[in-house]
Amino acid sequence: xxxxxxAAAEIFTPLTLAYIVLGVLIGYVVGALxxxxxxxxxAVALPFTFAMSPAAALSFLIGINKGGAAGSAxxxxxxxxxxxxxxVVTTYDGYPxxxxxxxxxxxxxxxxxxxxxxxxxxIALIALARPIARFAIGLGPIELASIxxxxxxxxxxxxxxxxxxxxxxxxxxxLLSAPGIDAETGLPRLTFGLLQLYDGIPLLAVAIGxxxxxxxxxxxxxxxxxxxxxxxxxxxxxxKGDTHLSGAELKQVTPAILKGSLVGSAxxxxxxxxxxxxxxxxxxxxxxxxxxxxxxxxxxxEGVAASESADNATVPASLIPVFxxxxxxxxxxxxxxxxxxxxxxxxxPFLFRESGEVVFSIYLGMLLASAALLxxxxxxxxxxxxxxxxxxxxxxxxxxxxxxxxxxxEGGGMFGVYLMLIFGAVGYFMKKLDYSFVTFVVxxxxxxxxxxTIRQSLILSDGDPAVLLDHxxxxxFLLLAAFSIWRFSIAGVRSSRGPDQQxxxxxxxxx
Amino acid sequence: xxxxxxxxFAAAALSALxxxxxxxxxxxxxxAVTVVVAYPAGGxxxxxxxxxxxxxxxxxxxxxxxxxxxxxGGGVAASQxxxxxxxxxxxxxxxxxxxxxAPLVQxxxxxxxxxxxxAILGDFQNAIFTGPNQPYNSLDELIENVKSEGRPMTYASQxxxxxxxxxxxxxxxxxxxxxxxxxxxxxxxxxxxxxxxDVAFSGGSWRPIVAAGDAKALFxxxxxxxxxxxxxxxxxxxxxxxxxxxxxxxxxxAGVPAERLEKLSAAFEKAVNGELAQTVGEKxxxxxxxxxxxxxxxxxxxxxxxxxSILDNVGRETLTGKN
Numbered sequence: 119x120x121x122x123x124x125a126a127a128e129i130f131t132p133l134t135l136a137y138i139v140l141g142v143l144i145g146y147v148v149g150a151l152x153x154x155x156x157x158x159x160x161a162v163a164l165p166f167t168f169a170m171s172p173a174a175a176l177s178f179l180i181g182i183n184k185g186g187a188a189g190s191a192x193x194x195x196x197x198x199x200x201x202x203x204x205x206v207v208t209t210y211d212g213y214p215x216x217x218x219x220x221x222x223x224x225x226x227x228x229x230x231x232x233x234x235x236x237x238x239x240x241i242a243l244i245a246l247a248r249p250i251a252r253f254a255i256g257l258g259p260i261e262l263a264s265i266x267x268x269x270x271x272x273x274x275x276x277x278x279x280x281x282x283x284x285x286x287x288x289x290x291x292x293l294l295s296a297p298g299i300d301a302e303t304g305l306p307r308l309t310f311g312l313l314q315l316y317d318g319i320p321l322l323a324v325a326i327g328x329x330x331x332x333x334x335x336x337x338x339x340x341x342x343x344x345x346x347x348x349x350x351x352x353x354x355x356x357x358k359g360d361t362h363l364s365g366a367e368l369k370q371v372t373p374a375i376l377k378g379s380l381v382g383s384a385x386x387x388x389x390x391x392x393x394x395x396x397x398x399x400x401x402x403x404x405x406x407x408x409x410x411x412x413x414x415x416x417x418x419x420e421g422v423a424a425s426e427s428a429d430n431a432t433v434p435a436s437l438i439p440v441f442x443x444x445x446x447x448x449x450x451x452x453x454x455x456x457x458x459x460x461x462x463x464x465x466x467p468f469l470f471r472e473s474g475e476v477v478f479s480i481y482l483g484m485l486l487a488s489a490a491l492l493x494x495x496x497x498x499x500x501x502x503x504x505x506x507x508x509x510x511x512x513x514x515x516x517x518x519x520x521x522x523x524x525x526x527x528e529g530g531g532m533f534g535v536y537l538m539l540i541f542g543a544v545g546y547f548m549k550k551l552d553y554s555f556v557t558f559v560v561x562x563x564x565x566x567x568x569x570x571t572i573r574q575s576l577i578l579s580d581g582d583p584a585v586l587l588d589h590x591x592x593x594x595f596l597l598l599a600a601f602s603i604w605r606f607s608i609a610g611v612r613s614s615r616g617p618d619q620q621x622x623x624x625x626x627x628x629x
Numbered sequence: 630x631x632x633x634x635x636x637x638f639a640a641a642a643l644s645a646l647x648x649x650x651x652x653x654x655x656x657x658x659x660x661a662v663t664v665v666v667a668y669p670a671g672g673x674x675x676x677x678x679x680x681x682x683x684x685x686x687x688x689x690x691x692x693x694x695x696x697x698x699x700x701x702g703g704g705v706a707a708s709q710x711x712x713x714x715x716x717x718x719x720x721x722x723x724x725x726x727x728x729x730x731a732p733l734v735q736x737x738x739x740x741x742x743x744x745x746x747x748a749i750l751g752d753f754q755n756a757i758f759t760g761p762n763q764p765y766n767s768l769d770e771l772i773e774n775v776k777s778e779g780r781p782m783t784y785a786s787q788x789x790x791x792x793x794x795x796x797x798x799x800x801x802x803x804x805x806x807x808x809x810x811x812x813x814x815x816x817x818x819x820x821x822x823x824x825x826x827d828v829a830f831s832g833g834s835w836r837p838i839v840a841a842g843d844a845k846a847l848f849x850x851x852x853x854x855x856x857x858x859x860x861x862x863x864x865x866x867x868x869x870x871x872x873x874x875x876x877x878x879x880x881x882x883a884g885v886p887a888e889r890l891e892k893l894s895a896a897f898e899k900a901v902n903g904e905l906a907q908t909v910g911e912k913x914x915x916x917x918x919x920x921x922x923x924x925x926x927x928x929x930x931x932x933x934x935x936x937x938s939i940l941d942n943v944g945r946e947t948l949t950g951k952n
Contacts, residue, residue: 162670255819256823257823258820258823258824299701301810313704314701316702317701389815444843445815446815447815449669452815453671459913460676467841530698530699578826
């Protein structure tokens with residue numbers, strides 16, 4: 119209790135509160151801008167926090183992370199351009215809602231889902247950090263490999279009507295994750311002698327190309343055919359039912375938010391899986407378990423809620439191993455751990471014993487960041503939704519500029535820009551020919567981790583499948599994977615043959 | 630590029646006017662100095678350099694810009710800086726192994742003599758550590774345990790430096806080695822804590838974890854004892870003729886005039902001994918001991934020779950995959 123009082127005294131100062139709001143705001147804007155990335159924002163902001171108190175500094179940085187996770191939904195919903203890869207499935211239902219004039223509603227659902235996922239995962243962090251982290255760290259490569267294999271089978275589940283095309287795109291994504299230094303031998307593989315490819319193809323440059331640049335090309339293409347004259351979409355129908363969330367609708371999205379938060383927390387906790395996988399799994403789960411499966415992909419608010427709550431829940435959840443054991447699971451948490459150390463805090467069990475007060479302050483700061491997120495989101499949405507009203511001839515060059523800047527920062531200079539442009543063209547043709555770019559991105563994101571954990575498992579088990587008997591969790595996920603292959607691919611193959619199937623439109627484009 | 634040619638031209642013109650070399654050296658630097666950090670922002674090398682820039686720029690009287698060029702374990706930055714003009718305005722801050730060891734084990738676009746070695750800014754405190762519940766507390770007990778159970782010794786393999794060291798130890802002690810590839814330092818910690826592998830090599834992240842009782846440190850990877858943990862057995866104590874130490878090193882493209890290197894080196898000496906850099910070193914378990922121009926070259930040369938000897942011992946094909 120004394121801890122709490124001291125923590126409150128530390129956090130509830132005007133300056134600290136201002137830092138938290140500022141952090142969330144920066145994150146939100148960076149998240150919403152295609153091409154800009156929250157991890158980079160944290161890296162850039164890190165040196166500015168030296169002068170702050172430890173609690174203020176960490177709340178500020180975590181605020182950037184939280185804001186980024188929520189902000190990325192804005193451009194996904196309004197422009198069909200996800201601000202970050204983790205919001206790619208938000209476009210499935212978010213953009214159709216915008217096209218129906220329900221942009222405000224979609225944004226509200228996304229914001230409520232983001233904040234709820236955030237708060238729930240933060241509470242999990244506060245209440246259960248140490249036991250959960252112990253459990254998570256005990257999950258070795260064999261468990262992780264089976265979880266990843268299971269996740270990859272979900273590619274088939276979101277394929278919709280073009281089942282084989284989605285698989286092709288997914289495998290193309292996996293293939294793209296192959297170049298780089300081979301983990302086992304340390305020798306370069308498929309790098310064509312390019313040093314820049316030694317760490318693999320820079321993910322973010324490819325993501326900016328396939329997710330943002332390609333959409334610009336598609337819209338330019340439409341404009342060329344005479345689309346410039348009319349407004350691309352209406353923000354509002356003026357109809358209250360389309361802009362406001364009714365109580366019934368809130369009830370309708372609540373299960374999706376809870377499921378999303380659960381998936382997001384679980385995935386965030388495990389090292390190296392990341393927010394993109396979380397939103398993808400959550401979306402698939404909510405869709406599969408929904409009685410109104412047909413609505414998904416055509417503007418179902420649950421789809422937006424599932425994706426966004428999972429995306430945001432990964433942020434606090436990924437801090438659980440950092441707080442409790444001192445092991446970061448991703449690049450952005452590694453940066454935050456660096457920030458801890460810069461401020462004289464050593465993450466791990468000592469953190470609570472030695473600096474309990476600071477930890478409470480950070481917890482409080484994180485909860486306040488969630489509140490700030492709600493506030494920033496409310497105002498931000500109004501502002502950002504005006505982007506849709508701006509003529510495409512103005513907004514598109516701006517996005518292209520942001521894409522190039524982002525690719526330059528993320529992809530190692532001009533090399534990243536070239537990659538981004540190439541994959542912009544690839545993404546354009548994928549959209550035109552109805553190859554799912556979601557499965558492409560998911561395959562690409564999961565590939566390296568799946569390969570590493572599977573190879574680790576094979577080495578550790580000496581290739582003996584009997585090892586699995588000691589890993590019940592792994593068996594469970596492998597059985598689920600087998601079931602999911604059977605369930606989705608049989609259904610998928612049937613539906614690609616059937617003339618009037620009832621599956622979702624997994625199209626990236628808006629045609 | 631154009632501006633650079635202009636500067637060279639201007640410099641040539643000035644010296645043609647009869648200005649002495651000494652006067653020129655006093656004027657140098659006349660513009661911002663860029664330090665290319667070979668790793669992404671937020672890492673150990675990066676935070677050490679960023680803690681020094683204020684003092685360095687005061688000493689030089691010019692701004693110091695930090696540029697992060699990650700990739701290929703420092704290889705991307707090193708090959709980029711090696712191609713820069715040798716005017717002292719572009720420096721490379723990296724892990725010394727990317728200069729001494731990397732060109733030996735993989736095809737690189739540079740070698741040790743592509744650089745002038747400006748200074749060594751600090752030593753990483755490399756150690757081998759293991760999970761808290763493993764039955765062994767030293768290398769000897771580990772070897773005994775592995776032999777009695779008739780199994781290979783497993784370790785979390787990340788970089789050329791730990792592969793080299795572990796292959797060497799395994800060969801000397803006559804056990805079979807099974808490397809398990811992991812993803813970076815945190816992957817190694819994860820694998821050790823989960824008990825998936827016997828041991829892992831760590832550049833410094835072992836310290837807080839060991840202090841918290843979540844892991845045990847077995848021995849120091851360096852020849853001499855570690856400054857941050859003098860109680861830990863070193864490679865020398867165990868009777869090995871070699872040990873490995875990775876360092877934060879500062880380089881310039883080969884051919885920079887010596888007086889400029891000395892000036893840079895002196896500026897960094899003040900910075901390393903500054904309060905901020907020392908604090909960062911303490912927090913991140915790095916021994917920030919400065920070695921200047923001249924000494925740095927010798928240290929690098931010695932490091933190179935150690936790696937060559939170990940490579941000869943274990944056989945080059947073990948690490949390079951070629952014969």
